[in-house]
Amino acid sequence: xxxxxxxxxxxxxxxxxxxxxxxxxxxxxxxxxxxxxxxxxxxxxxxxxxxxxxxxxxxxxxxxxxxxxxxxxxxxxxxxxxxxxxxxxxxxxxxxxxxxxxxxxxxxxxxxxxxxxxxxxxxxxxxxxxxxxxxxxxxxxxxxxxxxxxxxxxxxxxxxxxxxxxxxxxxxxxxxxxxxxxxxxxxxxxxxxxxxxxxxxxxxxxxxxxxxxxxxxxxxxxxxxxxxxxxxxxxxxxxxxxxxxxxxxxxxxxxxxxxxxxxxxxxxxxxxxxxxxxxxxxxxxxxxxxxxxxxxxxxxxxxxxxxxxxxxxxxxxxxxxxxxxxxxxxxxxxxxxxxxxxxxxxxxxxxxxxxxxxxxxxxxx
Numbered sequence: 001x002x003x004x005x006x007x008x009x010x011x012x013x014x015x016x017x018x019x020x021x022x023x024x025x026x027x028x029x030x031x032x033x034x035x036x037x038x039x040x041x042x043x044x045x046x047x048x049x050x051x052x053x054x055x056x057x058x059x060x061x062x063x064x065x066x067x068x069x070x071x072x073x074x075x076x077x078x079x080x081x082x083x084x085x086x087x088x089x090x091x092x093x094x095x096x097x098x099x100x101x102x103x104x105x106x107x108x109x110x111x112x113x114x115x116x117x118x119x120x121x122x123x124x125x126x127x128x129x130x131x132x133x134x135x136x137x138x139x140x141x142x143x144x145x146x147x148x149x150x151x152x153x154x155x156x157x158x159x160x161x162x163x164x165x166x167x168x169x170x171x172x173x174x175x176x177x178x179x180x181x182x183x184x185x186x187x188x189x190x191x192x193x194x195x196x197x198x199x200x201x202x203x204x205x206x207x208x209x210x211x212x213x214x215x216x217x218x219x220x221x222x223x224x225x226x227x228x229x230x231x232x233x234x235x236x237x238x239x240x241x242x243x244x245x246x247x248x249x250x251x252x253x254x255x256x257x258x259x260x261x262x263x264x265x266x267x268x269x270x271x272x273x274x275x276x277x278x279x280x281x282x283x284x285x286x287x288x289x290x291x292x293x294x295x296x297x298x299x300x301x302x303x304x305x306x307x308x309x310x311x312x313x314x315x316x317x318x319x320x321x322x323x324x325x326x327x328x329x330x331x332x333x334x335x336x337x338x339x340x341x342x343x344x345x346x347x348x349x350x351x352x353x354x355x356x357x358x359x360x361x362x363x364x365x
Contacts, residue, residue, distance in 0.1 A: 018052030018077065020105040024112060031116035032127030034089045035193045040128065041157070044083040044112050048075045050105060057102045059083060060109075065090065066097055078259075080353060089118045121191060125161050129193075133219050133229055135164040142333045145200045145235035147349065158196040158231070160217075162188040170196055173216040173225060178204035179233065200235055209295030209341040211235045232333045234299060241345040253314070254287030255344045257352070277324040277356060283307075284317035287344065295341035296320070302328035303336050303354065322354055329356065 025045040034040045048054035053074035061068050067086040075081045087097060098113035116127075129137035139159035148154060162168040168188045172181050180199045188194040205211050212234050216225040223229065244252070258281070285291035291312040296305055302325050308318035322338055329336070340350040 019050050020048050020052045020054035020075075020077070020103065021050035022054060022101070022103045022105045022110060023047045023049045024101075024110065027111065028113045028115060030127070031087075031114055033122045033124050034087070034116050034118045034128065035122050035161075036092055036118050036120050037089055038193050039086050039088050040116070041084060041086040042114055044085065045080065046083070047080050048077055048105075051077045053077065054079075054081075055104045056081070056083075057104060059099055059101050061085070061099045062097055066099065068099060070101075080351075083112070085114060087114060087116075092118050092120065094118075122161065122193070125163065129159065129161045133217065135162070135219055136168055136170075136217070137161050137163060138217065138231075141231045143198065143231060143233050145233075148200065148202050148205070148235055148237050150202055150237065150240055152202045153199060154202075155197050155199045158198065159193060160188060160196065161193040162190055165190045168194075170194060171218045172196065172231075173218055173223075174213075175215055176213045176233075178202075178206075178211075178235075179215075198233070202235075202237060205235060205237045207295075208237050208239060210297040210299065210339050211237065212299075227331075230333070234334065236339065236349065239294070239341065239343065239348050241348065244345060249345055251288040252346070253285050253289050253291035253312075253342070253344045255291055255340075255342050255347045255350065256284045256286050257350060258282045258284065277326065279322045279354065281320045281322065281352060282317050283312060283320055283340075285312040285314055288314055290314070292343040293340060294343065295339065297339045297341075298337070299334040299339065300329075300332040300336040302326070302332050303338060305338055322352065324354060324356060326356060 023046060029042050029044065031040055031042060053076055055074050056070050056072070059068045059070045065088045069084040071081045083101065085099065094117045096113060096115045098111050100109040100111055102109040125137050129139055131138040131141050137160070143156050143158060145154050145156060160170055167190065169186065170183050170188065175181060178201045180201070182197040182199065184195045184197060212232065215231050215233060217229045217231060219229060283293065293307060293310045296307050298305060304323045304325070306321040312318050324336065336354040338352040338354065342348060
């Protein structure tokens with residue numbers, strides 16, 4: 001009888017323990033036509049919709065033709081991540097390539113797949129090159145260097161396809177001093193694709209946290225800058241905690257955001273004032289020394305923020321108000337997010353993903 005009473009008490013902490021949940025944005029990504037021997041990179045976005053940190057234990061591709069990069073750091077509850085997959089496109093014909101993702105959320109792996117067709121001549125560019133500039137199409141107009149440490153020299157790629165009948169000579173205008181462009185090839189033949197590889201010199205970044213600028217792809221000799229050929233570049237420079245001693249780390253501040261799912265929160269509609277929408281996030285310090293919010297920045301011009309206090313004492317908290325201006329949302333190229341840079345060595349960076357409310361909220365703020 002005593003044993004029967006004891007078992008529920010022993011199991012109770014296990015039942016109350018948090019559980020991560022791996023939820024991919026899509027299980028199959030269709031990439032359409034892929035140029036022969038031109039590697040195609042895609043990202044499988046996912047969310048942790050559980051209430052405990054999520055660990056990606058392994059990602060096993062179905063063949064050596066896939067190169068996989070996945071986050072090794074835990075994904076916080078409510079947070080998001082990406083698994084990047086590059087297919088080498090060395091074999092002609094249709095393909096269906098999958099990968100098994102094993103996490104600590106389940107004993108069973110999750111199968112993700114990419115599907116398409118490798119061809120010698122691409123006819124439909126809408127899938128891989130959605131940005132149409134007339135004579136040339138681009139894979140994106142929003143490029144990001146994420147989680148850059150001082151001394152790093154990461155690179156990102158902008159894929160182009162020449163839709164004209166004459167060669168295209170790509171050139172980026174207004175490059176900042178911390179970006180170097182490499183054009184591969186320097187002249188793209190008619191109907192063919194090419195790559196602009198952008199290399200970042202982190203020691204030349206002007207500020208900690210988010211560094212944003214705009215560059216422009218010249219469509220022809222003497223082209224002017226404008227919204228149509230604009231490309232937004234973002235780089236997030238992280239603070240350096242490598243010199244901290246074990247004692248300093250033990251007594252460091254510790255940031256906690258709430259609600260727990262703040263990393264994928266929905267903002268709610270604010271009555272009046274041009275249909276503005278807003279959300280409030282609580283920033284608490286659960287550590288042993290003051291928490292300094294060194295940077296509060298927005299990736300998207302449709303957002304604005306207001307922070308109560310930048311210095312938060314141990315055991316205290318402050319409010320971060322996020323405001324969304326829907327009339328500016330369509331003009332912005334980046335996804336609406338808020339970036340926090342702090343002196344918490346375990347959470348130097350926090351990104352809050354903001355989504356517009358699907359329906360207007362009623363009542364007063």
